[in-house]
Structures are given as structure tokens and as C-alpha cells.
Amino acid sequence: MNQTFLEMTVAGFLILSIFSFLYKDNPFYRLAEHIFAGLTAGYYVGLIWQTVIVQQLYVPMTQEGKWEMVFPGIMGILMFTRFFDRLSHISRISLAFVMGNTAGIFLVQQLHGLILPQTQATIINPLSGNWLFGIIPGGLVIIVGVITTLVYFYFSKEQKGLFGKTARVGIVFIMISFGAHFGYTVMARLSLLIGQVKFVTVDWLGLFNLN
């Protein structure tokens, strides 16, 4: 990316303003926060204007004669009636239409796209898969892990006796997985910091040179 020094100075100043929050909440941070909120909202305005109002409504209507597109446009505008108490119920029609569509897609997605294939993929030979140190078979770990996790999240029975012991195994599995998640997340958060530090010190201020 070939940014000019001016561009980098703008960006660098904003980065430092945001980071100043680490010391405490201060006017620089608040200014940056408001600039950010304003630009973000403006970004949405420009984006929706071009990609929806122009490209999905205006162009199809005027150039392809698809005048029926006036209906989704009206339904979209009806969403704004929620700002007026007396008319707000009209916005429910558009909202319900979108929610119904989403719910339909969601339902198919969950059953057909997740539950069936995920269940199918668990029906495997327990001795298959990689063995840890040659003693713990991976396939068995998957089967036991999936079943005990499902048992742990089963709420219709007290966790006592055999059922309780299974749930205990489940919680051990869950903690192993969350531990792994923890380790991964640390890397994610650090990546972003490293990116910003590199920008400020190397690209902008040129404190030292890489390579």
C-alpha cells in the first residue's frame, strides 16, 4: 500500500488518540470516537445509496423496466414508520416479511446443513483417526466428546449417577476445547496489536527499517 506521509500522519494521529484510552478516558479519545462514529454512519449512507438505491432499485427500474421493484422500495421506506408512535405498527409488516424469510432460510440451514451432516460425520469407526502418542484413538475421542457434550447440555434430568458421571466427562472435554479457544483468541488479539505497532513505528515514523 503506497500511502503518502500526510495520509499516514492522519492515520497515525487517530491511532495514538485511540490508544490514549489505555491511560484514561480523555478528550483526544472522545474526539476520535465521535469522528469514528460519524464516518461509520456516513459510510453506511454512501454504501446503501450506491449499492441498493442506485444499483438494485433505480437502474433495474429505469434501464430494464422492472417497475415491480417499486414494492420492495416502499416496504423499505415503511421501516421508517417506527419512528412515529402512531404509525409504528406499519413497519412490522416489512420486518415480519424479512424475519419470516430469515427464519425459513435458518430452519433449512440448521437441519439440512448442520444437524444431519454433523450427525452423519460422527458415525465413524472409533479406532479411526490419528492416535495421540499412539495410545488415544482420535475417532473414539470424537464420539465420546460429542455424546458427552450433548449430555452435559441436556437439562431434563439431574446430573446424578451414571448420567452425572457422563456429564462430568463432558465438562472436561468442554474445558479442553475452551482452553484451545483461549489460546487461539490470544493470538488473534495480539495480531491486531502487532499490525498497529508496525504501522506506527515502521511505516509512519520510520523508527527502524525491516530487513
Added chain:
Amino acid sequence: MVLLATIIPFIAGFPQPIHISKESRDLYDWVENIPDGSTILLTFDYYPSTIAEVEPMSRAAIKQCWRKNLKLITLSTVPLGGPNIAERVLNDMATGWAVEEFGEEKKYGIDFINLGYKPDYKAVILGMGDSFRRIYPTDFAGVSLDSFPIMRDIDRYEDVEFLFIISDNGIVDEWITIANRQFGIPIGSGVTAVMAPKFYSYLQSRQMVGLLGGMKGASEYENLVGAEGMATLFMGPQSTVHLIIILFILVGNAAYFIGGRKP
């Protein structure tokens, strides 16, 4: 202290053996086996907050694809930034890296195209299964899709060979359950480390062919593609800061147990 640990490795450099995981290699191999010259979909499903982590993946992916002369149809399902990030990365690669590598620029509309963003990702992903053109009548700049050679004969998932998702959020779930399950297009993805643990489940169920997890995955992929980039460079600081955090946890807990477990 964290800041120092970040900066010092930049200056000092660090020994970097890279262990390449199976999920990264699988993704690389799959893309290698796509017939040269085919068309694939590449998504920029991420917000500006995570570019440090996932943009290296996008760049490495573009390198691998263009070396195989694959044509790229890119799009974004996130509203804040996705399409503009795509614009910047694609233009930069087409006029910069491509010239160094091939001696000529990659051309918009022939080698790649940016469809941009359309709202409601569930509707977009499902709608594209029936027709790309109905959801995206134009590219990001508002030019009709029919005027681009790259879009000739392409209107459904069946017409493209592969779906390469680079994402920092849960939209991967939608791509998998709709585009892959209902329309049968193979999917590979590069995601942030926060999201990655969940997706291992899709690898074994063969709903996904390969996975790049966070900066580590990105550096492995850069290594495979043979183009060391930002991710490889950043793994040095990762090492030192990780060590500091582990040390903090150990010291903190030692104090906790010695101090009679009172917080």
C-alpha cells in the same frame, strides 16, 4: 512491556521454524488441483478491525490463484469496509505484484471483478444460488455485469469451481450450510483465530476442504505459496508476546496459591 516485546523482534529478527498443519496444506493442495484458467469466487468478508490478521491471507490467496491464471470474482457480505478493502487489495495486487511477477498488469473485468456488497447476507447467499445477476445487477462501481468478459457464462454457483472465503465472523456458517450443502460448491476458508476452533468440525464432516486459522494459518499458507509476507514477519513478535502472557499467567497463579487463594 507488551509493547517492547512487540517491537524488539521486529528489529532483532527471530528464528522461525514453521510447522505446516494438515488443514492449511489441504486448502493449498485443493486450490493447486483446480484446472488452470477456471473461475473462482473469493470473498472479503471482514471488517477493518481485523485486517492485520486476515489481509495477508487474501494477498497470498490472490498470488496462488493468479499464478494458476484463475479468474477471481470477489464480493463481500460485511457492510462496514468489505468492498473497499477488496478494491484496495485487488488494485494493489493487480498493478503492483502482478507486474513484478508476470511483467504485466492483471485487468479488471477480465482477470478479476469486484461485485461489492449487498445487504442481508442470508438472502444474498441463497439468492446467488439461483442467479448472481438478480442479486448483483452491477459490479461495485455500478457497471452492468454483462459488459465484463469474466462474467460471460457465469451466473450460478455451478459455474464456478471453488469458493474461497476469507472472513472474520460467523458468515462462514451461512456459506457452508447454503452454498455448499444446497448447491454443492466446494469451500475453503481463511478465518481469524477467534473463529477457527469452531470450524474444525466442518473439516472432518467434509463440508469444508481446508482451513487457515489466524496469523499462524496465514504464515503457513504464505510459506506454502512461497511468498513470505506480513504474516510470516509478524510471527516473531507473536512468539515473544505469547511467552510474556504465559509467564504472566504462571506468576499470577503462583502468587494466588502462595497467598492462600485470596484474590
Added chain:
Amino acid sequence: MNAFIRALLPVIFAPGLALAGNGSDPWFRMDRLNTLIFLLVFAVMVLVYIRLAKMGRPLFLRKLAGLDAMDEAVGRATEMGKPVLFIPGIQEVSEIQTIAGLSILGKVAAFTAEYETPLLVTVQYPVVMAAAQEIVKDSYTNAGKKDLYSDSMVQYVAGSQFALAAAVNGIMTRIKPAANIFMGAFYAESLLLAETGNLTGAIQIAGTANPEQLPFFIAACDYTLMGEELYAASAYLSGEPKILGSLKGQDLMKIVITVLMIISIILLLTSWKGIFILKLLETA
């Protein structure tokens, strides 16, 4: 109305079944029959349980450890004479995690009313504030302690995610609550809240369905409701038929899936019939 819609269901599906055919343009895709059966079975389970719950049939749900801990935490706050801090997540009231968090708030408020312990709720959206005030007021009225309630128990902390975190951290270090309860949708700020709470020595109970935040809550809090436990807790406390019934329907489906897995694996190991079950689950 509901009965009418439900009566329509078979009518809509019947023509599809009757005209089922093959070829590239079928009226019914036979390769998706397994999904349809699965969908209908699951829908019936959920609807039947919702019906049962509406009829007042007692449906058993186990008590979660985190719920007992809440009673304890409020008890300790009473002994110490310090307030309880509650945050119902940082999402709008349309998010189901927020709804779950608010129904748990109702129970916490009932405890604080009973023990006469001060309660402080901080929220990020005006609509959530109104809802939370309503709920807390109800709990205090039901406990006969209406005079102890004031609207200022629920505070609207304006602004973004990080602004909320900063403000709440300030409150924590100032008033040093005896217990912090976080129930709802939390994101990156989970870490900041839990860390500060830890430093002030509060008992901390957390619950969220955002899996990426759970590891931090588990590592920094005393009790954590994980994922579905949050919804179970709210169903347990609120007893609302549609939530309770759905949860029971889901539980039954979990049994079906688990049993199916175990039987299929045994079949797969002992005879060729296992392959047949794998085929039945194949999706297209």
C-alpha cells in the same frame, strides 16, 4: 389464528408429496425427503411441548449450579453491606440473550428485595433500560418492598462498547460491589469487565452464549453459565411456555440424535446395515 396456520401445513405439503417426481424439474426432491421427515418430527416435538407447557403440565428442568450461586452471592453482599451489580449484556432487547439476561435479572431483583440489599443495573440502550426498570420494579412490588425501589437502580451508560466498559469499570472501582452478575450477550468487553471485577474482590457470576467470550469468563469468574445454559436458566426462572416447551423439545431431539449415533456406530462395527443409516443421513 395459530390453529388456522397449523391446519394449513399439511395442505401446503400434500401437493408436493403427491406430485413427487424425478428429472431435472421435479415437484418434490426425493433426495431431500430425510430433511423433511426430520423437520416435521422436530416441529411436532416442539409444538407438543409448548402445548403441554401452556396447559400447565409441570415440565422438569434441572437446577443449574450458577443459579444457586446467585442466591449465595446476594447473601454475601447483604453480610458485607455492599451492592450487587448486574449487566444484562450489551445488545438490544431484540437479542434473545438480552431477553434471557432480563428474565434472570427478575430473579436477582427478587433476592435483593428479600435481603434488602442495594442493586445496581447498568445497560447500553434506552429500550433495555426501560425493560429492566419494569422488571426490577415488578420484583420489588411482588416482594412487598415497593418503597425500596427507585428508577435510579437501573442506569443508562451511554455510548459504544468500550465507553460502557470504561464507565462500568469506574463504577466498580468506586463502589466495590460484593457481587457482579453478567448475563447476556457480551463481546470483547467481557475481559475488561471480568478483570476489573476480579481486582475489586467481587464474587462474579457470568453467562453468555457467545462461545468466543466464554473462556475469559471461565478463567476470571467464579461461576459461568455456558451457551445453552443461559437459555435454560431463563426458562427455569421465567417458566414462559414457549421457551420452556422449546427447550424440552430440543432436549428430546438431543436424545434421539445421541441414540441414533450410538446405535449406528454399533451397527457399523457389527454389520453392513450401518452403511444404510449413513446413506439415510446423506444430504443433497
Added chain:
Amino acid sequence: MSNFIRKQLPMLFAFFAGMVILVAFFSGKKIITDFRSDMQVWVSIIGGFTLLLGVASISSVNLQKVITRGKDWPYKLVLLVCLAVSGGFGIFQGTESGTVYDWLFQNMVTPMMSSMFAMLAFFIASAAYRAFRARTLEATILLIVAIIVMLGRIPLGQLLFSELPVITEWIMNYPNLAVQRGIIIGAALGAASMSIRIILGIERTYMGK
């Protein structure tokens, strides 16, 4: 009549939209799937207006603060000016690369948003020292696995013990996979029952009371 418009009409719309998706999925008949895809365009357009709702409410809240000279009004004014500039250039000049809109995004929005999330690294470091305690057996397991995985993912860990990346990979691909799958199935059942309730009009919380 008013009850019909307030309650039943929206429910009918939700039922209709949900049913179109289901029928198109199970049928695959071209007329029906074509109808489905037209419907997706409609939903996408309405979705665009929904995004603007947020902008409208931010503008009106802040405009009021500025007019009444409320607390911090100069900040709110800055917010409104930024909104107008970015939105205005987006509408009149376009959004592709080379525009002012794109410049504002690349040089101002991107660095700020990245920085907000980069701050979390510092908080993780301080929480590692002060808050992440092995206070229960569960938390102990979690922290031990976390440390193994962290070491296994950095080049340095591999130098310390060459098997670490292999162990990390195994943890991710077997125990972690199993738990994620259990959670996926549980969450999918929850989402599916919610969707059934919405389509049948049992769940109306999203409409407000």
C-alpha cells in the same frame, strides 16, 4: 380491523415468506425457486433500508443534543459533520477506489477500528497476570490446555519441544472438534425451534409488544 393490521397481517407475511423458502427447498421446481430468488432481492433491498434506520436514529439523537446544547455537544457536532461529509461524497461522487469516500475509509475508519480492537492485547496481558486463576478444576484444565496451545502455535514453542505443534493439532482436530460439534448441534436445535416459532407466529418478541 386494527388488530388485523397490527398483529395478523405481519404474521401472515412472516408465514408466507418462511413457507416460500421451505417449499422451494423441498420442491426444486423452477418456477418456485425463481420466485424464491426474486424474493431474496426484495429482502436484500429492505435490509439496506434497515441499515439506514440506525443512521437515522444516531443523527436525530445527536442533532437534538447539538440544538439543545446538551452535554458534550461539540463532539456530537463533529460526529454529524463527519457523517455528512462521508455520506455526501458517497452519494454524489461514488464509493469506488479513488473517491473521497474511499480515502476517508482507508485512512481514517480503518486505522481507528483496528486500534480499538488492538487495545484488547494489553487487556489480555494484564488479565493474564491479575485475573486468570486456576480457581476450580475446570479453570485449571482450561488454562493448562490454553498454555499448551499457545506454545504450539508459535515458532518458539516448536524450538522448545518439537512435538508441540503436533499435539496442538491433535487437540484441535479431536477433542476440540467433538465439543464444537456438540455445541453446534445444540445451538442448531435452538435456532431451528426459534425459526419454527417465528414462521408459525408463536414468537413475536421481535415485533415489540
